[in-house]
Amino acid sequence: MRRAVVSVVGKDQVGIIAKVTTVLSDSHINILDISQTILQDFFTMMMIVDVTGIENLDRLQEQLGNTGDDLSLKINIQLEEIFQAMHRV
Amino acid sequence: MNIALDEMMETIRMIQMENLDIRTVTMGISLHDCGDSDFEKMNKKVYGKIVSLAGRLKEVAEAVEKEYGIPIINKRISITPIAEILGNATKEQAVELAKTLDKAAIELGVDFIGGYSALVHKGITKGDQTLLDALPEALSVTERVCSSVSVATTRSGINMDAVRQMGMIIKEAAERTKDQDGMACAKLVVFCNPVEDNPFMAGAFHGAGEGEVVLNVGVSGPGVVLNALKRYPEADLGEVSDVIKKTAFKITRAGELIGRIVAERLGVPFGIMDLSLAPTNAMNDSVAEILEEIGLERVGTHGTIAALALMNDAVKKGGAMASSYVGGLSGAFIPVSEDNGMIxxxxxxxxxxxxxxxxxxxxxxxxxMIALTGDVTPATLSALIADEAAIGMINKKTTAVRVIPVPGKEEGEMVEFGGLLGRAPVMGVNPFSSEKLIRRGGRIPAPLQALIN
Structure with missing residues (x-):
């Protein structure tokens, strides 16, 4: 399985999860894990998603980026290995 | 094993806020099979080989950069030291070859091509001399070609005849580019104990012990180390070392992963990971500021060397654990013009x-990347190089000199080089002459440290 991390960082507001997950479900992407915290109005969410069937992340990156711009949030998607490499021996 | 939220946040913070990046992926290419007594043929072969092997370097690096969300700042090429294939070529042909390399770099969209080099630490061959003669012009008529000259090693001593020439070459290169504040010199480094797999410029070349083609990676991350240390303002120096080690480990692992993926996609063997902390002029991406965070009011004061030694060692210890093949220069760089704290x-x-x-x-x-007053003499430049070479030779380490005698500028003035090269205050040199030392010529014999067999 090819997994990626979607990170959402910015000011808390209504409907963040709904909008981000809509983008993902429109692309038929399964969400494997979600965690989030809110610290002094600052929203952070990390999702681990299955991108096995997706050859090219470009289109998804662009869509998530647009959603991020609409909500004034920073949304990124990157393959999970980079996190594994940095935090697991 | 699942990654925890705070671990993911740490990685994202390092990349987005603390300037963690892969400084360079550098493809090393052997040009040994391109030598030819017919210069035109050689020129064509060199261009053809570089362009075909590195054709997808930029494209692949950019795709990996996007997928993994970590910036790769530079894509570069290092080649066999050009002097080794020059043979009977003339000085004009050597300059022509530099233009060919420049053209290849522009065509491929790579930032720099390194290896317009000669290894003359013991003696100077015909090809070496041709390259040295061509250097000032070659560097002033090209944009992306970088050069290095090895003038000393621990095993062979210091070739003072080469050192003397380098003083004159640097001076002439500066004069030829006086409209750009001596910019040509920023692309020229003089080495003692150079390494064959260095991915960083201006000193990268593809050494004699290397294979046909290889991919080497250099990471960066002074900003990440600085921010990590800021979270431990009261830690003792053992703990400071530990914080740097842990941070270097993470940075290196990221670099190694990216390097291996780029190499795999290009179908090229992965060479080494260079652990160097390379600063940039970005806010807080400074090695000097790390030293200040350790406890100096300003870099350069008493204690600077102790703090630097601690940092350099901790970076190596953390990095060595994180990579299967550590190489290159692997330590801390202290370029002046590229580091706001040094400036x-x-x-x-x-x-x-x-x-x-x-x-x-x-x-x-x-x-x-030190700017010197424009009136510095070639002999003084040579003596400066000789001092550095002696430090490297005796301590069995790499040392280098990349200085820019800025035409027409005096001590205290500021020079702007632009881009990654930054800006530098012009420094003065010792006014007393070293002329006689340099005029003597010959070789400084290899030290006792060389006799290790």
């Missing part, structure tokens, strides 16, 4: 040329 240290009269020399005893390379 401030000089402006505040805390950091001086002699102190920078002393720092090179414990950092990974040497005097780097």
């Amino acid at each position: 401030q240290g000089i402006i505040d009269n805390s950091l001086t040329l002699p102190k920078l020399e002393a720092m090179t005893c414990v950092c990974s390379v040497g005097l780097d």
